[in-house]
Amino acid sequence: MAYALQQLINGVTLGMIYGLIAVGYTMVYGIIGMINFAHGDVFMVGAFLTLIGLVLLAGFGITSVPIALALAFIAAAALSAIYGWTIERVAYRPLRGSFRLAPLISAIGMSIVLQNFVQVSQGARDYNIEPLIPGSITVMTQGGFAVELSWMQVLITVVTLALLAVFTWLVTRTPLGRAMRACEQDLKMASLLGIDTDRTISLTFVIGAVLATAAGMLFLLYYGSINFYIGFTAGVKAFTAAVLGGIGSLPGAVLGGLAIGLIESLWSGYASVPYKNVAAFSVLAIVLIFMPSGLLGRADIEKV
Amino acid sequence: MAAPAPLLEVTHLLMRFGGLTAVSDLDFVARTGEITAVIGPNGAGKTTVFNCITGFYRPTSGALALMHADGHRYALERLPGHQIARRAKVARTFQNIRLFAGMTVLENLMVAQHNALMPSVVNGLLAVFGLGGHRAAERVALDKARGWLDTIGLLDRADDPAGALPYGAQRRLEIARAMCIDPVLLCLDEPAAGLNPRESEELSELLTRIRAGGCSILLIEHDMGVVMRISDHIVVLDHGKKISDGTPAEVRADPRVIAAYLGEGDEDEEPAPHDASAAA
Structure with a gap:
């Protein structure tokens, strides 16, 4: 019982991080109908930028954890926003309107470029930091096994749910969100109504990059260890989460992330750790057979 | 003359x-x-x-x-x-209807007023938090949208998805949407x-009214x-x-x-x- 509860807590935390990355996949897919495979690597870049920021701030003698984290996040988010904007401008916009697979290949290329760039500039080793947010509460104790809920896990859950709320609000209730949905449905018509579609798409990538940086920072703080390859693994999982939840749906992305996180952690806890990915992807396959548009996805609106 | x-x-x-x-x-x-x-x-x-x-x-x-x-x-x-x-x-409509079918009737008219509501990226981001005069601008835009819905007789369907309207109403909504860019x-x-x-009689009346x-x-x-x-x-x-x-x-x-x-x-x-x- 206690063991199950602990696995549940761990699974939810992991799922929240996946979900936060998945939101970026889902937003970009929503607006231009392509999978931005470089998104996972923007997450990795965001984690590195946060780490560099924290090291620099420590060098300047800023030791207050909340202030250092806030400043490092703002700087990292601004820089990875530039990454997101540039990726769209350089790798995707010139291919808009060409055949569907072209931007997809370009995205995979962009992902490799980012990975190699970080590998060359930062090295291939793992970077470790000490836990900045220590401490936990003991939820229950049973037969000598204490169920721990760390403050870090609370932070991850709160941040993810807060960001999801803000971005759901943005998409459904603000002019920018309406413009995004209009572009999603009919790019040409949106432009005829005076919407700068290029700018709207750029902003979507910028927002996606900021979310990825938030996820990168949480990942860094939670695991305390990053390397140039984390973007690939986490990216594939998050992409799976977005598809599972119904790609194009924001709450679906977080729900899909939770599902993948829980499956992984419960499978690792009760079956076998090496097969946790097999379990996660099997569930994806089964869900897609019976619900092709995912858990919360709507059926495709036919475009005439 | x-x-x-x-x-x-x-x-x-x-x-x-x-x-x-x-x-x-x-x-x-x-x-x-x-x-x-x-x-x-x-x-x-x-x-x-x-x-x-x-x-x-x-x-x-x-x-x-x-x-x-x-x-x-x-x-x-x-x-x-x-x-x-x-x-x-300059606004236009098409031979085939090109409404944003998945958005509500009212949202279709709000999208057309995008530039008044979001003159710059900064305004767009402030709007998320309801700042930068966004509320006032949104109210003006809503009034204009409701005015047009009244004119084309669709005020009571403002919150329905545009794709669910009957054909003739979709045609009128397209014209109203085009008019929302002033x-x-x-x-x-x-x-x-x-x-x-x-x-088509109603349409003629609507067009004469727009000209007036x-x-x-x-x-x-x-x-x-x-x-x-x-x-x-x-x-x-x-x-x-x-x-x-x-x-x-x-x-x-x-x-x-x-x-x-x-x-x-x-x-x-x-x-x-x-x-x-x-x-x-």
Whole structure:
């Protein structure tokens, strides 16, 4: 019982991080109908930028954890926003309107470029930091096994749910969100109504990059260890989460992330750790057979 | 009475697609405060002209100049797509309905007011937190949208998805959406297509009302009842060339127009001004 509860807590935390990355996949897919495979690597870049920021701030003698984290996040988010904007401008916009697979290949290329760039500039080793947010509460104790809920896990859950709320609000209730949905449905018509579609798409990538940086920072703080390859693994999982939840749906992305996180952690806890990915992807396959548009996805609106 | 000031001046417009010349050496003027109809048999090049005006196509050669009342002059053939709506204030609808079907009726009208609501990226981000005068701007936009919904009789369906409306209502909503960008020129591509006689009567009324509100209209239409009843000026195209240009009475009496339509062998498209009003 206690063991199950602990696995549940761990699974939810992991799922929240996946979900936060998945939101970026889902937003970009929503607006231009392509999978931005470089998104996972923007997450990795965001984690590195946060780490560099924290090291620099420590060098300047800023030791207050909340202030250092806030400043490092703002700087990292601004820089990875530039990454997101540039990726769209350089790798995707010139291919808009060409055949569907072209931007997809370009995205995979962009992902490799980012990975190699970080590998060359930062090295291939793992970077470790000490836990900045220590401490936990003991939820229950049973037969000598204490169920721990760390403050870090609370932070991850709160941040993810807060960001999801803000971005759901943005998409459904603000002019920018309406413009995004209009572009999603009919790019040409949106432009005829005076919407700068290029700018709207750029902003979507910028927002996606900021979310990825938030996820990168949480990942860094939670695991305390990053390397140039984390973007690939986490990216594939998050992409799976977005598809599972119904790609194009924001709450679906977080729900899909939770599902993948829980499956992984419960499978690792009760079956076998090496097969946790097999379990996660099997569930994806089964869900897609019976619900092709995912858990919360709507059926495709036919475009005439 | 002096003729009203020209609003849109099309000069030597030429549009080629490979070896096919869709529009050749077309000149015409649409005047401020008037309804100008562009008619002609199928394949005459009417929609191509519209596509050049609204930036869908770049003309092979020729000029499309739009004159605002304040003296601003816009070369539509050089303006990027979204600037044609944003700065030159030209709006258009299509033969097939292109509403944002997944968004609500009200949202469709709000999207058209995007530039008033989000003049810059900073405003867009402030709006997320309700700052930067966003609430006031949103209220103005909502009032305008509700005003148009009232005009087209869809106020009670404001929160339904646009795709769920009946066909005739979707047509009216498209026109209302176009009007929400505050256009000086509204280009309508066959707005009466598929409407029953009562609906096309309502459409005529709506268009006359829009003209009375100060917006000029450029109209492609096959329903001659509508065209003859509301147009101030008609331009007739055939095989990409202008064959006639004048008031409805002049055009109806022009032997070249009659020949072009009879050559098509389509009875429906003969000028027959009274049948629609009789049916209503």
